[in-house]
Amino acid sequence: MAKLTVRDINVKDKKVLIRVDFNVPIHGGVITDDNRIQAALPTIKYVIENGGKAILFSHLGRIKEESDKKKNSLDIVAKRLEELLGKEVTFVPETRGTLLENAINNLKSGEVLMFENTRFEDLDGKKESKNDPELGKYWASLGDVFVNDAFGTAHRAHASNVGISDNIDVAVAGFLLEKEIKFIGGTLENPERPFVAILGGAKVSDKIEVINNLLKVADTVLIGGGMAFTFYKAMGYEIGKSLLEEDKVELAKELLEKANGKIVLGSDVTTGKAFSNDTEVNVREVDSILKDEMGLDIGPKSIKEFSEIIKNAKTVVWNGPMGVFEMSNFAKGTIGVAKAIADNKDHLTSIVGGGDSAAAVIEFGLEDGFSHISTGGGASLEYLEGKELPGIVAVKDK
The missing domain is CATH 3.40.50.1260 (Phosphoglycerate kinase, N-terminal domain)
Incomplete structure (x- = not known):
């Protein structure tokens, strides 16, 4: 199954939406296993080293009520990513709205931004996990191209993967997703x-x-x-x-x-x-x-x-x-x-x-x-x- 990957497109000066899987275990305010963050680094580095503007988003945990938001904010993940990249990561504690849009429009080539947990949208009728058409369309409007690098959610049709792909001209795989397709898919095929x-x-x-x-x-x-x-x-x-x-x-x-x-x-x-x-x-x-x-x-x-x-x-x-x-x-x-x-x-x-x-x-x-x-x-x-x-x-x- 040959899929287009991030290396097949020109990312220079483009707003590159990257769906990552940063659903990491957190106990007592500490990330206990950052393997999923490490696994996404090659794709993120490729985008910024080739002049793209990296806009990252992920889910984290389950959001069933307002009180779940505090313990499942991606703020702590953005800080860890900053350490691993050795580069500033702008964190926007919103999933939509003027604050997020302005931050994205002010991004320079080679910079990294992460916005808040996509499942915060699930408090309002499970818009993320039920692939709300309006939400997928909105998120797609924030970027020029879409890179899906979240294998952990590939078995689900959510607004943050399928919803964006359906509303953007260029949707490709990141290096991690490519690797999963090659190893698991390729092994089963041949x-x-x-x-x-x-x-x-x-x-x-x-x-x-x-x-x-x-x-x-x-x-x-x-x-x-x-x-x-x-x-x-x-x-x-x-x-x-x-x-x-x-x-x-x-x-x-x-x-x-x-x-x-x-x-x-x-x-x-x-x-x-x-x-x-x-x-x-x-x-x-x-x-x-x-x-x-x-x-x-x-x-x-x-x-x-x-x-x-x-x-x-x-x-x-x-x-x-x-x-x-x-x-x-x-x-x-x-x-x-x-x-x-x-x-x-x-x-x-x-x-x-x-x-x-x-x-x-x-x-x-x-x-x-x-x-x-x-x-x-x-x-x-x-x-x-x-x-x-x-x-x-x-x-x-x-």
């Missing part, structure tokens, strides 16, 4: 084989369409995490107090039959008596889980089995942890899979989907061992499902 997909996380229901789509294109689908126990139940095993979606057991049976051997589950699990890092820890074969135990991670044999399959792969896509990696006693499976991928980076194209698995890779300091760490949670999942994402469709084709 993977180098063997292609191994690794799925984890809590629920089968969250990944049904992903499994269905990956069974069509992957050579092997490794399944760990809480979702594995619904499959073990479908195979007739005792799973004790492990996480179970009772209403998905029949579906798990159908998927196992349909997979015809492509789905691989580990042969052992690490269990605990309670959902706690201080619980008694045991390793059990999958046919020997006790009734008063719950599976909280894949076991050492499973780590070896999965690692061997990864070692022989040419392409790996991973979405979802193998266990409760936030607890050190049940993080070994997630660490083991991450290390197996990183150890084979020389011959492996590896993509880790957004959310918990991406957070784990970064937490373990293994990000340099991956070809691509996606910045989108829901967007990554829907892309892996094979869906067309509105934010990508809205960007002009080459």
Whole structure:
């Protein structure tokens, strides 16, 4: 899917609207992870270094009532961006109006402006998230060209992505969005084989369409995490107090039959008596889980089995942890899979989907061992499902 990118257009002296994804975690007035800000820097720098006027906007958190505004202002993000760019960022605490328009019209080439959280508009009838036509048209009127670099919202048709694209002549992808299209979209269209997909996380229901789509294109689908126990139940095993979606057991049976051997589950699990890092820890074969135990991670044999399959792969896509990696006693499976991928980076194209698995890779300091760490949670999942994402469709084709 070849899309026009920011390098295909002339940005000199143009007002360049850039939809970024600065939906970063903030606790106690401090940004605890600025990875999404860092990921947008190449596009921002390209625009200002080539004489464009960069006008940035993003959502942050959810705005349900007036009191949500204070804790979800982008002011703190603008300050962090200023530090990372080493350049002044003008922050306008408005989403529309004369103050914003005047600030944009006074921008000089090479300067950066950020305006307020796009979801502030949701207080008035969800205008941003329901793609209000008038709002998209208004935001489009503020610039000459539009660069969408927010993969994290690409699976949603909002006023700040699709609404602007529909009302402006030039709508292109930024470098981050281009990278997501290349790695995830390109891999699903034409993977180098063997292609191994690794799925984890809590629920089968969250990944049904992903499994269905990956069974069509992957050579092997490794399944760990809480979702594995619904499959073990479908195979007739005792799973004790492990996480179970009772209403998905029949579906798990159908998927196992349909997979015809492509789905691989580990042969052992690490269990605990309670959902706690201080619980008694045991390793059990999958046919020997006790009734008063719950599976909280894949076991050492499973780590070896999965690692061997990864070692022989040419392409790996991973979405979802193998266990409760936030607890050190049940993080070994997630660490083991991450290390197996990183150890084979020389011959492996590896993509880790957004959310918990991406957070784990970064937490373990293994990000340099991956070809691509996606910045989108829901967007990554829907892309892996094979869906067309509105934010990508809205960007002009080459």
